[in-house]
Amino acid sequence: MFPFVYDFRWEATSLIFLGVFFAVITTLMMMVATVTVRSVKDLRTRKIGTLRWHETFEDLPAGARSCRFAMSGFAPGRSCDNFFECGTCAVYPRFRSLEERHRPEDHESRSGHGGFGIDEKRYYHRGHTWLQEEEDGTCVIGLDDFAARLLGPNPTYQLPPAGSTLKQHQPAFTIQTGESSVRVVSPIDGEVLEAGDSTRGWLLRIRPSTQLPHARHLFRAGEARRWFQAELERLNRLVEIPGVGATLADGGTPVDSFRETRPDANWDGILGVMMLDV
Amino acid sequence: MKSIEISPSQYVMVIDADRCTGCGACMVACAIENNVAPAHPDATDRTGVTWMKVVKVSSGNNGDGKPACYLPLPCQQCAAETPCVTVCPQNAVEVDQQTGIVFQMSQRCLGCRYCMAACPYHARYFNWWDPEWPEGMEQTLNPDVAPRMRGVVEKCNFCHGRYQAARASAAEHGQASSDPVTYEPACAQACPTRAIKFGTPANNEQGVGDLVHSSSAFRLLPRLGTEPRVYYLSKHKWIRQMAQMEKETSTGEEVHG
Amino acid sequence: MDSKFITRGLERTSLRNFSVWVLFWVVVLGFGLYGAYLCLAEGLNQTNMDNRFVFGLWIFLDLAIIAFGAGAFFTGLLLYILKRSEFTAVINSAVVIGLICYSGAVAVLAIDVGQPLRAWFTFWHPNAHSMLTEVTFCISCYLVVLAVEYMPILLKNRKLKERPSLLVFQHNLHKVIPVLAAIGVFLSFFHQGSLGGLYGVLKGRPFAFREGFGIWPSTFFLFVLSAAAIGPSFILLTTSLVSKISRKKLVKPEVLQSLGRISGWLLLAYVLFKSVDTLVWINRTSPSLLFSPYEYYNQESFGTWILFAEIVVFGLVPALMLLTRKIREHRGWLITAGLLACAGIAVNRFVMTIQTLALPTLPFDPFLSYIPSWQEIATFIAVIAYGVLLYSFSFRYLTLFPQERDLNSLTR
Numbered sequence: 001m002f003p004f005v006y007d008f009r010w011e012a013t014s015l016i017f018l019g020v021f022f023a024v025i026t027t028l029m030m031m032v033a034t035v036t037v038r039s040v041k042d043l044r045t046r047k048i049g050t051l052r053w054h055e056t057f058e059d060l061p062a063g064a065r066s067c068r069f070a071m072s073g074f075a076p077g078r079s080c081d082n083f084f085e086c087g088t089c090a091v092y093p094r095f096r097s098l099e100e101r102h103r104p105e106d107h108e109s110r111s112g113h114g115g116f117g118i119d120e121k122r123y124y125h126r127g128h129t130w131l132q133e134e135e136d137g138t139c140v141i142g143l144d145d146f147a148a149r150l151l152g153p154n155p156t157y158q159l160p161p162a163g164s165t166l167k168q169h170q171p172a173f174t175i176q177t178g179e180s181s182v183r184v185v186s187p188i189d190g191e192v193l194e195a196g197d198s199t200r201g202w203l204l205r206i207r208p209s210t211q212l213p214h215a216r217h218l219f220r221a222g223e224a225r226r227w228f229q230a231e232l233e234r235l236n237r238l239v240e241i242p243g244v245g246a247t248l249a250d251g252g253t254p255v256d257s258f259r260e261t262r263p264d265a266n267w268d269g270i271l272g273v274m275m276l277d278v
Numbered sequence: 279m280k281s282i283e284i285s286p287s288q289y290v291m292v293i294d295a296d297r298c299t300g301c302g303a304c305m306v307a308c309a310i311e312n313n314v315a316p317a318h319p320d321a322t323d324r325t326g327v328t329w330m331k332v333v334k335v336s337s338g339n340n341g342d343g344k345p346a347c348y349l350p351l352p353c354q355q356c357a358a359e360t361p362c363v364t365v366c367p368q369n370a371v372e373v374d375q376q377t378g379i380v381f382q383m384s385q386r387c388l389g390c391r392y393c394m395a396a397c398p399y400h401a402r403y404f405n406w407w408d409p410e411w412p413e414g415m416e417q418t419l420n421p422d423v424a425p426r427m428r429g430v431v432e433k434c435n436f437c438h439g440r441y442q443a444a445r446a447s448a449a450e451h452g453q454a455s456s457d458p459v460t461y462e463p464a465c466a467q468a469c470p471t472r473a474i475k476f477g478t479p480a481n482n483e484q485g486v487g488d489l490v491h492s493s494s495a496f497r498l499l500p501r502l503g504t505e506p507r508v509y510y511l512s513k514h515k516w517i518r519q520m521a522q523m524e525k526e527t528s529t530g531e532e533v534h535g
Numbered sequence: 536m537d538s539k540f541i542t543r544g545l546e547r548t549s550l551r552n553f554s555v556w557v558l559f560w561v562v563v564l565g566f567g568l569y570g571a572y573l574c575l576a577e578g579l580n581q582t583n584m585d586n587r588f589v590f591g592l593w594i595f596l597d598l599a600i601i602a603f604g605a606g607a608f609f610t611g612l613l614l615y616i617l618k619r620s621e622f623t624a625v626i627n628s629a630v631v632i633g634l635i636c637y638s639g640a641v642a643v644l645a646i647d648v649g650q651p652l653r654a655w656f657t658f659w660h661p662n663a664h665s666m667l668t669e670v671t672f673c674i675s676c677y678l679v680v681l682a683v684e685y686m687p688i689l690l691k692n693r694k695l696k697e698r699p700s701l702l703v704f705q706h707n708l709h710k711v712i713p714v715l716a717a718i719g720v721f722l723s724f725f726h727q728g729s730l731g732g733l734y735g736v737l738k739g740r741p742f743a744f745r746e747g748f749g750i751w752p753s754t755f756f757l758f759v760l761s762a763a764a765i766g767p768s769f770i771l772l773t774t775s776l777v778s779k780i781s782r783k784k785l786v787k788p789e790v791l792q793s794l795g796r797i798s799g800w801l802l803l804a805y806v807l808f809k810s811v812d813t814l815v816w817i818n819r820t821s822p823s824l825l826f827s828p829y830e831y832y833n834q835e836s837f838g839t840w841i842l843f844a845e846i847v848v849f850g851l852v853p854a855l856m857l858l859t860r861k862i863r864e865h866r867g868w869l870i871t872a873g874l875l876a877c878a879g880i881a882v883n884r885f886v887m888t889i890q891t892l893a894l895p896t897l898p899f900d901p902f903l904s905y906i907p908s909w910q911e912i913a914t915f916i917a918v919i920a921y922g923v924l925l926y927s928f929s930f931r932y933l934t935l936f937p938q939e940r941d942l943n944s945l946t947r
Contacts, residue, residue, distance in 0.1 A: 001659050007369060009663070017663040021672050024718060028679065031711050039704045048699045051706050055696065061544065061940040238945050266945040272543035273940065324585035324903075335899040349899075361739050367667040368656040386656055389579075389649020391589035392667050398739025398896045400587060404649065406580040428578050429649020498897065501825040502738050520898045522825075 049170040053185070057083045059278045063234050068223065069095040071230050072103065084126055084169065086217040096216075105222055117145035118225055123218040125187030126227070127169075127276050132202075133212050138193060140202035141172075143184070146231055150274055151177045152257040159195040159203060166190045166206060168217075173203065180268040182277045188215055235274060239265050284357055284490075284507060286480040287458040288378030289436055291466070292489045293350055295512040297473035298332070300348035305330050307468030308352075310418065311437055313425040315409030327403040329353070329434040330465050337516055347517050350474065352465065353401040353434035354498065354506030355380050361504065362393035362402065377458075378507060379436050387430035394431060398499055399506075402433045436476070437463035496521050540694050540932050544940045546783070547931050556927065560920045567917025570910040574646050583908040590888050592907035593647045596915055597640045598730055598884040601674075602758070603877065604640075606766035607633025607681060608723035611716035613797070621793060624786045627688050628777070628935040629770050634681045635925050639918035641678060646914060666732040673726035680719045684712070688933055724759055731758025734887045741826040743891040745816060753812045754887070760808060764801035765880045767794040768857075768873040775870055777930065784942040785935075792863045795872065799857025802876055806850040813846070837890050845886060849879025 001018065002008065042051065057065070062079060068086070069075040074095050082089045122130040128147035131139050143151075155177040166172050172186035189209035196202045212218065219227050239262050259267055272278050284290060308314070308330040317326045331351045356362075360380055363371045370386040371393060373379070382402075394402045408428040411419070419425070422439035426432050444461035453459070458478040466474040477483025479490065489495060494511045496518045512518055536550045547553070574581045584591040610629040614622040645651045657671045690696060690705035728751065734743035735752025745752040771794045778785045817828045832839045856862045856872035863869050893903050929935055 001661055005659060007660060011663075014661070014663040017669070017672075018661070021676070024676055024722065027714070027718060028676070028683070031714060032683070035704065035707045035711060038707045039700070042703045042707070043700060048703060051703055052699075055691075055702060055706060059691070059934070062938075063941055240944050240946075262946065264946060266544075266546055268538065269544040269546070269945045273945075278543045318580070320580065322585070324587055325580065333899060359738070361737070364662075365665045365667065365736070367662055367665045367671055368660045369662045370656075370660075386653070386660065387650070388653045388656055390647075390667065391649075392665075392733070394586065394589040395892065396737050396739055400897065400900075403586055404579075404589065406585070407578055427650075431649075499739075501823075504739070 049167055053169040054083055056276065056278060060276060061273060061278075063237065064273060064276065066230070068219070068227070069099070071226055072099055072223065074098050074102075084217055087215070089216075092216060103222075118221075118228065120221055122224075123187075123212050123215070123220055124224040124227065125185075125218055127185040127187060128231075128274070129172075129184060129187045131187055131208075131212060131218065134205075137207070139188075139190065139206050139208045139212065140196070141187065141204040141206060142202040143175075146228060147184075147275065149258050150235075150271060151175060151182075152259045157197065157203060160192050162192055162194055164192045166192060166204075177271075178267070180271050182271050182275045185276060187218065188212075231274070235270070238270050238273065284479070284505070285378065286487070287376070287456075287478055288357075289355075289458075289476065289478055289507065290486055290490055291352065291355075291436070291463075291508045292475045292484075292486050292495070293508065293510050294471075294473045294475075295347050295349055295510050295517055296514070297471045298348040298350060299471060300332055300334060301470065302332055303468045303470060304350055304465035304474060305332055307464040308434070311420055311423065311439075311464035313419050313423045315411055315425070316415070318407040318410075321407070325406050327405065327432065329401075329403065329432070331401075335517070335520065347512070347514070349510065350465065351399065351401065352436075352508060353380060354399050354504070354508045355434075355436065356504035356506050358505035359503055361396040361398065365392050365396045367392065376456075377436075377441065379438060379441070380433075381435060381438070382431065382433050384424070384426040384430045384432050389429040389431065391431065398502055398504070402431050404431050405429060437461070437465075440464070494518070498522075537932075540692065542693050542932075542934045544945065545934070546943065546945060548781075553927075553931060557924065560923050560927070564917055564920035564924065567913045567915070567920055570913025571646050571917055573910050574914065575651070579647075579649060581908060581910040583905060583911070585905075587903050588889075588892050588905040590892060591905055592911045592915065593643050595885050595888045597643055597647075598888065599881045600636045600918075601640050601730065602727070602762040602765055602880050602884065603769040604633045604636025604766075605723060605727060605762035606770040607636075607684075608677075608716075608719045609763050609766035610770060611684075612720045615713040615716035616720065621790055624790045624936065624938045625770055625774060625794070627933070627937070628774060630681065630684045630688060631926055631929045631935060632770065632773055634678075634685050635922040637674065637678050637681055639922055641674065642921075643914060643918060666729045666736060669729040670726050670733065673722045673729065677719060677722040677726060680715055680722065683708070684715055684719070687712070688929070688935070691934060692932055723762070727762040728755040728759045731755045731887070734891060737891075738824070739896055740891050740894075741821050741824040741896070742831050742894050743887055744820060744824065745812065746820050753808075753815075757805065757809055757812060760801065760805045761880055761883060764798055764805050765876055767798040768802075768853075768876045770794055771798070772870060772873045772877065774936075775866070777926075781930070783939060785939050787938055787942065788864075788866075790938075791866075791869065795857045795863045795869050798873070798876065799854050802850065802854035802857065802879075806846060806854055809846055809850070813842070831890075831894055837893070841882070841886060841890070845879060845882045849875050849882055853879065 008014075042048070065079045067075055067078040067080045070078045075091075086092045118124075119130070119132070122132045124130050124144060128144050128150075130142050130144050132142075133139055155175045158174040158176070160166070160173055166186040166189060168187070168189050169185050171183040174181055174183050188206075190206040192204055192206050194205040196204060208215075235258065305328055309328070312329060314327050314329065329352060333349045333351055334346055335349060336346045355378060357373075357378060360371075360373055363373055363380065367390065368386055368388060370383045370388070372381050372383075374381050389404070391404055394400075394404060405426055405428045409425055420439065422443060440461045440463060441459070444459040445455070448457070448459045449455065458480055460477065460481055460483055463476055466476045475484040475486050475489065477486040479487030482488065489511065490509050492511065494513050495509045496512070497506050497509055498521045500522055510517075510521065541547050570581075582591060607629045610622050610626050613619045614626050645654065648654065657668055658675075661668045661672070663669075687705045687709045690701045690708075696702050696705065731754035732752055734740070735745040735747060735754030737743050743754070745754050747753045747755060771791045774785055774791065821828050831837070832842070853872045853875035856868065857876070862872060889905070893905070895902060
């Protein structure tokens, strides 16, 4: 195998064969070395949070990753390919201008409430959190109605302390319900000012790094309503009995807790898939 | 078909098929010379180790006066495109350029048995069992030959131990190492009818150099292009034709020994 | 109880049921390992192989499962190099199947050789002219490649990916997967081919000997083509089997049909080349070595029916079936076609190993027969049990089928 072995053959076939073999082995070893070096670098520069979100995003089922413009009908069947970061998405401007031209009412505020408790003042995030601007420039974050009905009564919250940093799409806080726990991703970059609870109607008060109207990836008004409908359909598909079809309430006001309609379902799994924590 | 000229200083073996009586003395002598262990009680003719194997060939009804013949089959020491050498994955077989003997290095053999599949003469044998000699029989072991362990392939090497002894003795007498030495493998020595002759064409021991060119000389499966060093002699046409695969005449095989 | 280790959103059977399943296969594995142990401790006399039948059940089955395991490299080729993204649905399962097939084959080979501890001699003193050296090197490298490809699948386990170091390592490994896939294709081409070349170069066995291109006999290329053809079929068969046992939909039907169609085209090409090769062999190669081909087939156990079975019944027929849309769309017929194709490849491997050795070369040789001993069969059963266990654990705790969550409801 090596020239120092006593019966090494110095002939073309042998040299070509061993040459190719060593080339393959070297490539493999270099690959493993490169991966290790890159991993160490990524760990040191603390890119774990972003990587974790990217991996989680890729692990989401296809139904959870549909592009917002697929839901509005302008890009049917399209799957998000940018980790829900509409701010850096290449196709966002094109579709958004289409939407504004043909369906301006989706982005306008209206009075009143939708069937899911959609508040016209709030901005909604696909992780089922909402944000609301306060007069003093801070923001409050809460869980939307959909998540509340998924979690059922009396969940416990583990909220980050004041002074913590939140990064967009990285875990902000954890909720426990029954035997499941779910990590909720932060809807935006910011700094935690105060932790709340369900009695105050919000969970976190933060100072956001971006002004909310400039946060492209958040939903408002009509778009949020449409997204909620899509999420309800997605949930229906998760719990439908083959041959019977969807069994959750369709249309009208949903029940207080989804769990009580199908107590035998795998709610840990449903929670994970719906709350983007897989 | 034109055959390659075998170098005159390399060994050939000439076996006279007409003289072989099938007594099997060559098989016994070979086993004793080369430290082949007694067969395991469960061994059969297909699992035993017999570097030299005498095969009975029936002529069927094509007689011409001879109903059967016996062919001693050692390793044919193929001179060209040696099948076992080409296929061994770790070069555990090599052709000794000086003597022409195909050399099996059992201590490097992995036991993959690919060489056995490649050998068209079935001249290679695998150690399916650990070799075991009964109490006291170890005194009969030949100190010039290394015994082999279980799981490796072995075969006839023209009694290479005897060659090395002859070479050493010739060197003591001042003979040049490039001159071929004269020696006799155990099978040739034991044969009572002198059917097996061995030597180099250069030294022409027992006339082997002339016999290989005789009209009754033939080799097995010449069409394969292996150029074996073992020649057979027979005046009977059916035997010569059969060996060269011109006509299939056989029906059975029996082993003696 | 172990739900924290199971991917979120996937339904798996209870731990108790799983334990019963595992226990059963562990017992089978134990029995098989006992047979293998006997062969190692007592020697290869425990098998029914002999000096004429030097290759037996193990080599035949090894060649067959290596051909079946070709789905791993071929799916990798389709997905990472030809960018056919629909095959993300099956790539993980294909890698696991490949790992099982190759590691199982290597394990059996370690028992098949007389001196397994000397296996490194082939690396230290390689004979570049021998096909078996080529096989050894390539299969060893490829097993390493498969193990590395398995890492990202393993590291995506729900609990393991919590650890930042493992998550980051997995992420970076996945980024270089196309390079691994390319190396895998290169290695697979050569070892699948060399396995065919093993028999094609044997001039002393005119039944197997073939002319070819350069140093490579035609059997080299036929083996590569047949392995590529059977790979997708085996993936579709295993996916259907796992789907049936787990009572879940694992992939969208179009994926299986696509696999079937690709398999069908390659199988058709293979049947064509094989027919041409057989004609050349019958009319030119074999007679030049003075063996008339009809002699090979005048034994009752191996009449010309076996040639017909290999090329037509288990070759042309499944190829045409797989190319017919109506048959592909019917799950039962698709599976039947896949099974027929696999049988055809198995028959081909059988013919090249067992039939080659059974046939006489010397004019006074008889035709030989061989029946494997129970130890040989047990060893192979150990491989199957090992494969089932490895796959079962992978299926339960890892995500082998990304489309599964979209196709099944989460009701119990």
